[in-house]
Amino acid sequence: MNKVLMSGNFIICEAAIRAGCRFYAGYPITPQNEIPEYMAEHMRKAEGGIFIQSESEIVAINMIAGASAAGLRAMTSSSSPGISLKQEGISSMAACELPGVVVNIMRGGPGLGNIRPSQGDYFQATRGGGHGDYRTIVLAPATCQELADLTMAAFDLADKYRNPVMILADGMMGQMMEPVTFKKPKPRIYNKKFMLQGAGSGKSKFIRGLILDPIDMEEHNWKLARKYEVISKKEPRHEEYNINNAKMIIVAYGTAARIAKGAIKRLQNNGMNIGLFRPVTLWPFPEQQLRSLSAKVKNYLVFEMSTGQMLEDIRLALQGYADIRFHGRPGGAVPTPAELANVIARIYERTVK
Amino acid sequence: MAKIVYQRPKSLKEAVFHYCPGCGHSIVHRIIAEVIDELGIRGITIGVPPAGCAVLAYNYFDVDMIEAPHGRGPAMASAIKRSLPDRVVFSYQGDGDLAAIGIAESFHAANRGENITIIFINNAVYGMTGGQMAPTTMLEQKTTTSPLGRNNKLDGYPVKVSEIFSQLQGVTYLERCMVNSPANVNKTKKAIKKAFQCQINGHGFSLIEILSPCPTNWKMNAVNSCKWIDEVMSKVFPPGVFKDDIPAATKTAEVDS
Numbered sequence: 001m002n003k004v005l006m007s008g009n010f011i012i013c014e015a016a017i018r019a020g021c022r023f024y025a026g027y028p029i030t031p032q033n034e035i036p037e038y039m040a041e042h043m044r045k046a047e048g049g050i051f052i053q054s055e056s057e058i059v060a061i062n063m064i065a066g067a068s069a070a071g072l073r074a075m076t077s078s079s080s081p082g083i084s085l086k087q088e089g090i091s092s093m094a095a096c097e098l099p100g101v102v103v104n105i106m107r108g109g110p111g112l113g114n115i116r117p118s119q120g121d122y123f124q125a126t127r128g129g130g131h132g133d134y135r136t137i138v139l140a141p142a143t144c145q146e147l148a149d150l151t152m153a154a155f156d157l158a159d160k161y162r163n164p165v166m167i168l169a170d171g172m173m174g175q176m177m178e179p180v181t182f183k184k185p186k187p188r189i190y191n192k193k194f195m196l197q198g199a200g201s202g203k204s205k206f207i208r209g210l211i212l213d214p215i216d217m218e219e220h221n222w223k224l225a226r227k228y229e230v231i232s233k234k235e236p237r238h239e240e241y242n243i244n245n246a247k248m249i250i251v252a253y254g255t256a257a258r259i260a261k262g263a264i265k266r267l268q269n270n271g272m273n274i275g276l277f278r279p280v281t282l283w284p285f286p287e288q289q290l291r292s293l294s295a296k297v298k299n300y301l302v303f304e305m306s307t308g309q310m311l312e313d314i315r316l317a318l319q320g321y322a323d324i325r326f327h328g329r330p331g332g333a334v335p336t337p338a339e340l341a342n343v344i345a346r347i348y349e350r351t352v353k
Numbered sequence: 354m355a356k357i358v359y360q361r362p363k364s365l366k367e368a369v370f371h372y373c374p375g376c377g378h379s380i381v382h383r384i385i386a387e388v389i390d391e392l393g394i395r396g397i398t399i400g401v402p403p404a405g406c407a408v409l410a411y412n413y414f415d416v417d418m419i420e421a422p423h424g425r426g427p428a429m430a431s432a433i434k435r436s437l438p439d440r441v442v443f444s445y446q447g448d449g450d451l452a453a454i455g456i457a458e459s460f461h462a463a464n465r466g467e468n469i470t471i472i473f474i475n476n477a478v479y480g481m482t483g484g485q486m487a488p489t490t491m492l493e494q495k496t497t498t499s500p501l502g503r504n505n506k507l508d509g510y511p512v513k514v515s516e517i518f519s520q521l522q523g524v525t526y527l528e529r530c531m532v533n534s535p536a537n538v539n540k541t542k543k544a545i546k547k548a549f550q551c552q553i554n555g556h557g558f559s560l561i562e563i564l565s566p567c568p569t570n571w572k573m574n575a576v577n578s579c580k581w582i583d584e585v586m587s588k589v590f591p592p593g594v595f596k597d598d599i600p601a602a603t604k605t606a607e608v609d610s
Contacts, residue, residue: 022436023432023435023436025432050432050435050436052431052432052435052465054428054461055457055458055460055461056457058425058428058457058458059425059428059457059458059461062421062422062425062428062429062432062458063428063429063431063432064432065419065429065432066401066419066428066429066430066431066432066433066436067432067433067435067436069419069429069433070399070432070433070436070437071436071437072436074432088422089422089425092422096419096420196399196417196418196419196433197399197417197437197440198396198397198398198399198416198417198437198440199395199396199415199416199417200396200397201396202396204395204414204415204416204417204418205417206411206417206418206419206420207418207419207420208411208419208420209420209422210404210408210409210420
């Protein structure tokens with residue numbers, strides 16, 4: 001497969017269709033409008049592909065639930081305020097153990113905020129987001145190639161664990177163009193017994209989230225918790241960059257990690273040894289992997305395009321074994337690598353030397 | 354040998370309804386199951402029960418079912434039908450579910466002309482939560498959240514779903530029925546059958562609104578509840594066929610069969 005130059009939002013769509021996604025429902029919201037636009041054309045061209053422009057975000061997520069129950073790979077997308085509306089359905093899908101992919105191209109918040117890239121939805125994404133005791137797997141791509149690979153992986157993970165999976169990117173990732181190679185998707189593994197397609201001549205079944213008996217509901221919660229435990233052990237992914245000999249490690253994800261990489265390269269030329277730890281899965285957070293680094297490196301700087309949300313997971317992971325500093329740019333502000341390099345250099349001078 | 358004239362429909366499980374005595378849900382469940390049996394579609398039918406008294410409908414219908422969050426039934430049903438176009442998909446909804454929290458879902462599923470059937474139970478009150486005001490609660494009607502009676506200045510007016518939805522181009526068949534007498538139950542069953550048939554023939558969106566007694570929350574006995582539908586409720590919500598765009602050719606064929 002040859003390399004093609006595409007923008008992030010289109011890449012997500014193309015990867016989804018190639019991964020066998022055959023149902024998309026969504027509602028326009030900036031900065032992810034290219035997704036429903038691409039899907040309107042290309043999903044309807046794909047064999048058996050269904051595209052619906054829904055009347056609301058709430059409807060879109062519930063359509064995904066319906067299509068997923070019917071046995072299709074299904075996806076919806078939105079940006080921050082729209083993702084808040086989808087939480088009812090995400091909680092419901094987690095309860096009913098329905099697979100599905102939700103894309104969040106984050107923008108500035110809270111409230112309507114603005115349409116600039118931001119990372120303020122980390123808590124919402126990694127803590128479930130809706131009501132009740134559940135988790136969603138959260139993937140945070142930092143390159144266009146990763147947008148393609150992780151979108152395909154999202155469908156596999158959703159099926160494997162019968163749980164919603166979120167792609168958490170931001171307006172920068174959605175709008176930027178990079179060359180990308182679409183890899184061959186893995187064949188779908190999903191048991192037909194989980195699909196609701198009519199009873200035929202057999203026993204009827206039902207899918208539900210309402211379990212009135214508290215003992216049964218408790219057991220359902222523990223069952224989900226055991227599943228999340230397995231995911232936490234098996235699925236954390238991260239990237240390490242320039243870790244050997246690093247005196248300080250920047251922890252950042254998505255667009256923030258790209259900026260951090262640029263800053264680190266600049267500072268290398270000035271003789272500063274700085275590494276990057278980039279979580280690729282935000283839930284499950286790669287906490288063991290980060291903690292093991294703290295035996296060697298004692299200085300950490302967390303950089304997020306928020307007032308500090310992933311910071312809490314890093315504190316939990318490092319458990320007081322290291323010094324943790326934070327730099328944040330919330331509300332849609334995106335620093336340049338040069339600007340971030342200045343910040344890092346100041347902290348490096350104070351803490352490392 | 355004795356002739357069987359009445360028995361449990363095959364599409365209804367061997368379970369005792371949890372509904373209150375005199376409630377219309379059990380009647381409607383039964384006639385839907387009869388229609389499913391008569392059309393021979395048990396194996397290809399998928400039902401979407403709502404949040405509300407009928408949330409446990411999957412304990413009674415012996416067809417595949419998926420419970421929708423409150424009001425989202427038509428969204429789910431639309432997606433299931435689009436994913437599996439040769440299945441028969443129905444959403445079963447109450448007045449709060451359809452006309453309040455799920456009005457957008459219902460309205461737009463109808464407007465898209467989704468080839469699904471909505472069974473809409475209108476009992477002018479929120480049943481499961483204990484008798485609060487519904488979008489279909491009538492003026493002057495007392496509920497736990499309109500204790501002095503529904504006041505149009507403060508609470509607005511009853512939503513007339515059939516009148517409103519019949520204006521939508523996407524709707525093919527729409528009828529309002531009642532289940533307060535044997536004759537009306539038969540009429541309702543015919544309407545439901547017609548709606549399912551409309552879907553099976555690929556003619557598009559159908560909705561059957563059913564005025565249904567809720568003796569518990571109306572604080573009446575079952576007999577008076579049925580009378581109240583005749584004397585009060587049906588005056589605000591007159592029964593009848595509000596829209597019938599089923600092509601004439603299929604109509605004749607149905608009569609012949």
